[in-house]
Amino acid sequence: MKFIVKNKKTGKNYSGLPAGPLRQSFSAASRQGFSLIETLFAVFLVTIGLLASVRLVSQGLFTSLDSRNQLVAGELAQEGVELVRNIRDNNWASGDAGGSFAHIINGNNCKIDETYTYPVSPAVPANIVCDGSSKALNDDVDNKDVFVHTAVNSPHIIATKFSRQITISDDVSSNKVITSFVTWNGSVPPTDIATCNTATHCAYTQIILTKWGGN
Numbered sequence: 001m002k003f004i005v006k007n008k009k010t011g012k013n014y015s016g017l018p019a020g021p022l023r024q025s026f027s028a029a030s031r032q033g034f035s036l037i038e039t040l041f042a043v044f045l046v047t048i049g050l051l052a053s054v055r056l057v058s059q060g061l062f063t064s065l066d067s068r069n070q071l072v073a074g075e076l077a078q079e080g081v082e083l084v085r086n087i088r089d090n091n092w093a094s095g096d097a098g099g100s101f102a103h104i105i106n107g108n109n110c111k112i113d114e115t116y117t118y119p120v121s122p123a124v125p126a127n128i129v130c131d132g133s134s135k136a137l138n139d140d141v142d143n144k145d146v147f148v149h150t151a152v153n154s155p156h157i158i159a160t161k162f163s164r165q166i167t168i169s170d171d172v173s174s175n176k177v178i179t180s181f182v183t184w185n186g187s188v189p190p191t192d193i194a195t196c197n198t199a200t201h202c203a204y205t206q207i208i209l210t211k212w213g214g215n
């Protein structure tokens with residue numbers, strides 16, 4: 001509570017608290033600190049803010065990591081179909097007696113990597129492997145860090161989080177439908193492209209190979 005007094009002689013205004021008990025009570029009130037409840041409430045608000053910030057940072061890190069995995073998986077899936085395409089191209093270039101689709105057998109559990117021997121004379125190529133063997137991709141650090149299906153049995157072969165499985169089938173025009181699925185973090189390879197997405201830790205690439213050379 002303030003009082004404003006005007007000096008009749010000078011015409012100036014003076015404000016302040018009157019002397020006495022009222023002034024003393026206001027002075028005592030101004031010197032009081034926060035109560036315990038006020039302090040606890042302030043600490044609670046600060047804690048909530050910090051937890052929200054930590055959660056946002058964590059979500060950002062996970063999103064960034066998932067984006068990186070999706071990018072790497074997409075590149076590996078593209079590599080898978082290109083490796084199969086190379087077999088068709090080399091069959092045609094080398095005049096393989098089995099035709100342009102020689103060594104490209106149909107299957108839902110196939111694999112191929114940089115170690116495959118392509119049909120270039122005088123090398124004798126093998127069929128693409130389609131069996132129950134491991135589809136895990138490992139990093140060959142001694143070979144320009146290419147990803148291979150070679151087992152981790154030496155210091156230069158390092159395990160990764162990625163696996164690649166290739167499916168090969170015929171369409172109605174007798175072309176080859178090649179689908180390369182890459183999964184990570186132990187996800188099970190899907191049976192079709194509809195269930196292959198970031199949520200299932202999966203990326204895929206699909207192409208159609210036409211027959212070259214008339215056979």
